Amino acid sequence: MVFIDTDGVLIDFVGTAKKFGIEIKANEYDKWKWGEPGFPTPEEFYEEAVLQPWVDDLTFDKKFVIEMMRDRVGFAFITRDFKKPKREVLLRHGMRSDNRSYYRNVIIEEPDKSAYCVNPIDLLIDDNAAECDAWRAKGGLAWHFDLTSETPFEDFMKFWRPRGW
Numbered sequence: 001m002v003f004i005d006t007d008g009v010l011i012d013f014v015g016t017a018k019k020f021g022i023e024i025k026a027n028e029y030d031k032w033k034w035g036e037p038g039f040p041t042p043e044e045f046y047e048e049a050v051l052q053p054w055v056d057d058l059t060f061d062k063k064f065v066i067e068m069m070r071d072r073v074g075f076a077f078i079t080r081d082f083k084k085p086k087r088e089v090l091l092r093h094g095m096r097s098d099n100r101s102y103y104r105n106v107i108i109e110e111p112d113k114s115a116y117c118v119n120p121i122d123l124l125i126d127d128n129a130a131e132c133d134a135w136r137a138k139g140g141l142a143w144h145f146d147l148t149s150e151t152p153f154e155d156f157m158k159f160w161r162p163r164g165w
């Protein structure tokens with residue numbers, strides 16, 4: 001099964017923070033204090049959430065989805081926290097109607113994402129290298145979706161489609 005992280009991979013956390021006048025860098029996970037002075041609550045934040053430019057290509061690309069279906073590979077979105085407001089963000093996004101059920105049904109909230117790694121072909125796509133390491137330590141595959149790259153989505157697609165199309 002393929003597990004796609006939400007913050008960073010789908011939701012532009014850094015760009016959304018800018019809307020609140022907060023400058024953070026990609027990969028600075030410990031500098032954020034929900035609801036403390038100067039910081040929004042999760043509800044306020046995700047109400048303003050900006051999606052990454054590749055979100056449709058990553059989640060709705062027909063070939064990507066069809067290929068996974070061909071191989072009977074399921075996929076889900078996974079997050080450590082605040083599943084509800086994040087799901088609202090994805091539902092507000094102008095998704096293709098035939099894929100609504102993916103967003104509606106398959107967002108997993110789990111503080112320890114690696115608990116979902118149960119076999120060696122489980123793949124985690126995550127911008128947090130530590131999450132990827134924890135996943136690999138359970139024996140699965142992980143792609144570090146590195147937001148400090150100029151082309152994180154293209155980098156992923158090169159991995160996903162090693163021979164192109």
Ligand SMILES: [Mg+2]
Nearest residue numbers: 005007008127
């Ligand atoms: Mg993330």
